[in-house]
Amino acid sequence: MALDNDPLVREVAGRIKADLDRLTPTMTSMFVEVIPEFRHDDEVRRLMVASTESNLAAMLDMLTLAIGLDDFAVPPAAAEYARRFAQHDLSLEALLRAYRLGEHMFGQWVLTVLAELSPSTDVALVTAARIAALVNGYIDRVIEGLIDIYASERRRWDARTDAARAAQVRAVLDAEDLDLASAEQMLSASLRGWHQFVLLWTPPVTRDPGAVLRAGTALVAAATGKTPMTVEIDDHTRWVWIASVGRPALDAARLERDLSAHPNLSMAVGDPATGLDGFRQTFRDAQAARAVALATRGRGLTVYSEVALAALFADHLPEVEAWARRVLGGLMGGDETAARLRETVRAFLDTRGSYTDAAARLHVHKNTVHYRVRKVEELLGHPLTERRLDIEVALLACAQLGLPKSDRSGV
Template sequence: MENDVDAFLRRLAQELRPRANESAGVMLRRMRRDLPELWGYEDLAAFAPAETAGHVAAFLDVLEHGLGATEIETPPAALEVARRFARSGVPVSKLLRAYRLGHMTLLQQIQAEATRLSVDWELINAAGTRLVAMAFEYVDRVSEQVVAAYQEERDRRLQRRLILTNEASRLIGTTLDIARTAQELTEVCTDEFADLVAIDLLDSVLTDEGTYTPVMTPVLLRIAQRSVLDGCPDSAVATGQTHSYPARSEPAHALTTGQSLLHLVTASGVPAWMAPSSDHEDTLCALGLHSILLLPLQARGNTLGLAQFVRHRTAARFDDDDLLLAQEIAARAAVYIDNARRYTHEHVTALTLQRSLLPQRPAAQSAVEAASRYLPSGSHAGVGGDWYDVIPLSGARVALVVGDVVGRGLHAAATMGRLRTAVRAFADIDLMPDELLTHLDDVVIRLQREEAPDTGETNATCLYAIYDPVSRLCSLASAGHVLPAVVTPPPANGDAQASKSVYFPDLPIGPPLGLGGLPFETAQLELPEGSLLAMFTDGLIESRTRDVDTALALLRDVLAQAPDSPDEVCDRLLAALLPSRPADDVALLVARPRALDPGHVATLDLPSDPATVSGARTFASCTLTAWGLEELSFSTELIISELVTNAIRHGKSPVQMRLILQDTLTCEVFDSSSTAPHLRRARNSDEGGRGLLLVAQLAERWGTRHSREGKVIWAEQVLPTARRAGSRL
């Protein structure tokens, strides 16, 4: 009987083999009817006929040759379909159900053929029992191999996704540049995940600091995109181009609602928002566009823009798992983009604030020829608080300032502005460098007390110098700041080829500003004809690639060979010491001191006797005549009379008068008293008290400056237009 069953099964297989394709068609129609959801995957539907025919042929081989479980070989097409199921995200349960349904349909066809070939019901029943056992053995064996292929592909897919997530964490957000961060997102996601990635940011997000208010047709900027095809032919918008999506379109809906969307392209064609022209629609159709992910870029409760992920060359459509993966990556990238946006905004604001607080044009003075440079840092830390200033003082002198506020960002820039204003205020009352730094130290301490606890302490360094073109003396004091470099020319009677001498003065450096209770000290040095003074912040000499001593040696070499122009000196120093963007802010101030022509200074010592006032007036009149300023004689004599009278009456000897011709005519009277005069309102019955009021009316500026030897009362007058050009140093 057993031999009869084996022979009958072989006959069944031989009879059915010519009609194998017909049997496969019946199986496909049954599965299409009972499992319609599987036919939504076009790549699976296209591969199903070959896979079904392979199963029919394999099972007929089992029947014809009586193969055991270990001899059954799964058709290659079945393994490929399992892998495609895994890549498409179809659950394995649906795959196994399709197998059971398909083989049940095949068994029904074989049993129907058995009743046609024989009327021996005993043989048919015995063959049917054997047939069912062999079918289950085949299904079990093949299912094991198919599930293994499915799981292997699923694991590989999950591993790729894990790798993609890790790569996104590693490669996105490496800079604080908005465009670069967006481009990093496109580069990561076009590597085996999408065929085109396009990043649009809301124009309002890029231009405004405030939050984005949703509108139906927002304006977007295509800030980055990348395609697997050269030239991005699959994108209708160029990088850097602004555009908008139609109201009620899927991208506009995603932006206004903040909801991600998976769009599958159907037979009805490419959506109009994806292909605004018929030519581009033809291009996308030719490429085989089949699925799109639309993901709003959201960070800190704000919608920043939209990320599009497109597939056309990749056979598998995007599925829900892909949407979740893209959401995770896009959410992380959105935070990086928002960080870059916030940094860019604060950096630009701080830089604008700092540049507005720095001198916009050279101050009107002729004591020095000065040039300056300011370079913001190239690091992520932001703009710092470096500053410089050139402040004209009385008596043809000038103050040179370089400072550095510790910290970065808007707070540092704002603090710099406050300190610069304070320095100018103290300079206006002609304080000595050490006294000025003492007062500035008090200002910093007050700022520390007024700041919020989370702001951090305010600390700063400052180098303050006063140059007097009459004496050629430069008085300096440092509050924790690096000392300047002094360049002196070669001796006049020496070798013509001798190089300049460059040295760093051995001067005391006081504590940084903000410590309080510690003294500062003023030192003096003489700057000969043709010398140069270079003041800078530590960003010029500090670097991760070299030590400070090496940088100072390089600075010394550059200054020794530098030309006479301060502008050229600045350029050469920056080129040599900072070949790339600095890690810290840099402020550089280079000054070439000038000497005042001795013929433009007239000095007269006066005895402490009221009778000498007339002699002072005569001396002033004669001096102005020699200088060609006779038209200023009347006002100058009145000013001299009041200042000398006050010095003799209220001051102490010795008394000295000095006239200085520069851009202005300055009248100075010195006495050894520290008591400063002040304006007061004289009553009608008062015999005096109107002298300084008269001086204030006649002079353009007037004031008092104190020294350790006494005080100087000074008054400046504007020169006649014809004399201004010839009054330079």
């Protein structure tokens, strides 16, 4: 929409435009003095000056040529300065504050020129209000565009930074010939102490996965008492690791309890280890624990030390299940009775064949354990003392891998 070509508005704008060589440095100096984020190096300062000049020029063109607001976009120099602001992790609030301060200073210039021209008070007030409304409309339009530009660049820059960090961590994990000093230089972190990796992930359908992963990082920090380092792998995956002089003490019980409040978040925890080799080992542990969680469609917390045996089998589930069926026979049923018998045998063997201790662990009567053990031996066709190691390994695999697989419910 075109604007009325008000002669007094044009005159005021023309006088300001003629004095821009003096006025622009005044405005940019004010920005630097009042807003700490504007104290840049020479290169970025030049871009800030160009951004200010381009916005002033656009506003004065609007006033002198009666150009409608719909015809304006964010000036290229101003857009690039907003992107640079985002890249330097400077606050959007500081950038927007500069626009409002600049708008106020421009209004002061208008009043100064009107005082020099000496129109009647009524005309001066109407003209000042008209210019203020037009300038405010322009600033609002530019700010709207700047918010989008800043947010887009912040996301792009964060992704680029995380991608570079992820590549560096992967290089340290994969390059076996990399020495300690080079690895530390690559990561800008010491690798001489203890390390513990935690892998975080969310399902693809999770709303705002970034917020969920950030919450997960906070849970790890609370459970270890340490500030973790993080790497964003993708929108739904984050690597977190704890580095410390002493052995990390992760409170798994607390972590599991806190994690229950986040149903769309899963974690896999590696064992603590030392040095560069330990950095790699704890990551591999966490990866293996995650593989078990995915293979069993498990959610929540998976700790490597609790599923280490299953981790060796996770890539061979069909073969493991077939072997377990040969060893356990009727104990591989998917019903509740078979599951209870498997649990009883594990407790009985774990307590070195003690009916009393097994009963105490299971919270049942000793005679119940006697009955179940006899039932198990009938199903196996031989005493538990035969192939005892095979039975124990098969039962552990069933427990950790969620076997029998065919009876597991879907996600």
